[in-house]
Amino acid sequence: MAKNAWWIEFPQMERETLVALRKALDGAYRDFSRSYGDVIEAVFEPLLHFLVWFEKLLLNAPWWSVLLAVCAFAYLASRSWKIVAGAIVAFLFIGYFGMWEDTMSTMSMIAVSTLLAIALGVPVGILMARSDRTQTVVTPLLDVMQTMPAFVYLIPVVMLLGIGKVPGLLAVVIYAIPPVIRLTNLGIRLVDREVLEASDAFGASGWQRLIGVQIPLAFPTIMAGVNQTIMMALAMVVIASMIGVQGLGQPVLRSITNQYFTLGLLNGLAIVALAIVFDRVSQAYGKRLQLQYKQAHHA
Amino acid sequence: MPEPMIRIRGLYKIFGAAGEAVLPMVRDGMSRQELLDTHGCVLGLRDINLSVPPRCIQVVMGLSGSGKSTLIRHINRLIAPTAGEVIVDGTDVADMDEAALREFRRHRASMVFQRFALMPHRSVRDNVAYGLTVQGLQSMEVEKRASRWIERVGLQDFADRYPGELSGGMQQRVGLGRALATDPDILLMDEAFSALDPLIRYDMQNMLLDLQTELKKTIVFITHDLDEALRIGDNVAILRDGSMVQQGRPQDIVLTPADDYVADFVKDVNRGKLVRVESIMKPGTACASAPAIPLGTRLERAALALSEAAADLGKVTDRDGTALGTVSQLDLLDAMVRRRRPSP
Numbered sequence: 001m002a003k004n005a006w007w008i009e010f011p012q013m014e015r016e017t018l019v020a021l022r023k024a025l026d027g028a029y030r031d032f033s034r035s036y037g038d039v040i041e042a043v044f045e046p047l048l049h050f051l052v053w054f055e056k057l058l059l060n061a062p063w064w065s066v067l068l069a070v071c072a073f074a075y076l077a078s079r080s081w082k083i084v085a086g087a088i089v090a091f092l093f094i095g096y097f098g099m100w101e102d103t104m105s106t107m108s109m110i111a112v113s114t115l116l117a118i119a120l121g122v123p124v125g126i127l128m129a130r131s132d133r134t135q136t137v138v139t140p141l142l143d144v145m146q147t148m149p150a151f152v153y154l155i156p157v158v159m160l161l162g163i164g165k166v167p168g169l170l171a172v173v174i175y176a177i178p179p180v181i182r183l184t185n186l187g188i189r190l191v192d193r194e195v196l197e198a199s200d201a202f203g204a205s206g207w208q209r210l211i212g213v214q215i216p217l218a219f220p221t222i223m224a225g226v227n228q229t230i231m232m233a234l235a236m237v238v239i240a241s242m243i244g245v246q247g248l249g250q251p252v253l254r255s256i257t258n259q260y261f262t263l264g265l266l267n268g269l270a271i272v273a274l275a276i277v278f279d280r281v282s283q284a285y286g287k288r289l290q291l292q293y294k295q296a297h298h299a
Numbered sequence: 300m301p302e303p304m305i306r307i308r309g310l311y312k313i314f315g316a317a318g319e320a321v322l323p324m325v326r327d328g329m330s331r332q333e334l335l336d337t338h339g340c341v342l343g344l345r346d347i348n349l350s351v352p353p354r355c356i357q358v359v360m361g362l363s364g365s366g367k368s369t370l371i372r373h374i375n376r377l378i379a380p381t382a383g384e385v386i387v388d389g390t391d392v393a394d395m396d397e398a399a400l401r402e403f404r405r406h407r408a409s410m411v412f413q414r415f416a417l418m419p420h421r422s423v424r425d426n427v428a429y430g431l432t433v434q435g436l437q438s439m440e441v442e443k444r445a446s447r448w449i450e451r452v453g454l455q456d457f458a459d460r461y462p463g464e465l466s467g468g469m470q471q472r473v474g475l476g477r478a479l480a481t482d483p484d485i486l487l488m489d490e491a492f493s494a495l496d497p498l499i500r501y502d503m504q505n506m507l508l509d510l511q512t513e514l515k516k517t518i519v520f521i522t523h524d525l526d527e528a529l530r531i532g533d534n535v536a537i538l539r540d541g542s543m544v545q546q547g548r549p550q551d552i553v554l555t556p557a558d559d560y561v562a563d564f565v566k567d568v569n570r571g572k573l574v575r576v577e578s579i580m581k582p583g584t585a586c587a588s589a590p591a592i593p594l595g596t597r598l599e600r601a602a603l604a605l606s607e608a609a610a611d612l613g614k615v616t617d618r619d620g621t622a623l624g625t626v627s628q629l630d631l632l633d634a635m636v637r638r639r640r641p642s643p
Contacts, residue, residue, distance in 0.1 A: 202404060217418075
């Protein structure tokens, strides 16, 4: 009896074939990135400019003006002084422990990646809501994006674009975009059929229906997706620091390699503080909208 | 007889993928249940023919599941027919292309919904203005026209509120204002007052009748409430299981129901308040001293007039006082209280 009978050991692929396959795929991708890397980089050029400009804006502005802007933003979105007070405490803590600059870098990264995720994710979500076929195609893709270990898609991004802000941004967006897509889809599908019928009965075109009824009514749900996206982007910031993204992730990475416990903890806490502020502000905004609509449905 | 505003001819609606394919069988008289069991299709409407004269209120009545909401949605093609014509002012709505249909819905026919279907994210003002916004009018013009209709439905103090803050009756006023704001020829009202309390419903009916004397729209009004149907309808059509059972003036339906189903429907109606003397008067002449009862008098009033004059026979007179026929106490009593059965 042969030692490697197929019922004893799994009949796996020949080692040489596997190596050849890997080489072929890696080679093909490398060739692709060599020939098209520059083009793709050029495409992302404006994004990089915007990112750099925004980071500089945050870094060069005096700390109190940034704090004021954050407070104004928090108040306008949530209408709650408690949340504003929380934001002030969080930012004072961050500044006092010397993490202001890293926090500004992280904030600019989060802001740009969230905007990009919304700009890409909302249209995809709308397309998904319009056709069941699109939904069946996109849903498994989103599942893969959410379950694939984040490190894995750092590899092709780095191969394509090297190390730096733009590949970091891409990695963050890929990781953080699924919730905004999913919840845009869900929100639009949940819009009251009767209201849609009314809009049809008054002769609204597809576009008028989308802009005037579907998106506004789905907005609280979309905001819940945006909130999730922000949270996931923050979580990704540490991992993205491995490919050269500046910000709070860098000191965390340094503390892992050098076993600086306090440094790691402080920067970790700063990320947590940012997360809480963003989360509370965006949730309060979503809730405020939802309250207004709910009244209407159950009067 | 003026040219009808809406003429529905041979309208069939079969829900389900095989709708077109099973149509011949339905035409040959396959029953609703059989259709569902053998083909999995639901028969919505069967051979509906209906003419609505301009500037009249046409009521379509039936119990739930009778197809009345399906029927009204064919008039603005929210539901497309399986077969048949829906001709509005000379044009078949079923044949319109997308653009023409949109224009038709924007300018010619508006709809009021049972559960209001207001937009919760828009204020009362913006809800009333919705149809005008969809038409793409300038905001000044929209504002002007919307304000006029908000006032007309009595909501001027609530213009900046949101639908969620209003009571049901007020919400439906918004619905009515929204429908009237585009100044359509046709108003489609799908159980518009059914979700309201009886008192509020009564108020809303009055409001509609008031508006109608002034606006003279062609109104198709769906209801399952007979009192409402008789009260506001110039004409009433009764649907049962997707087929038209009877249509006519309210008093015709009450006095001569077409079948047991309709008879059952109308058995508790107060005929004294609804039926007019001319529909029961008999030819002949009464003595000169008999009390005169003008045309159009309701039975209850006529009976009162006779008993006050202590006369058994009254003469029905037209506007000039010419006698047209007679009506007796006994006829009046009989017409008011006897339970009607359809003539065999």
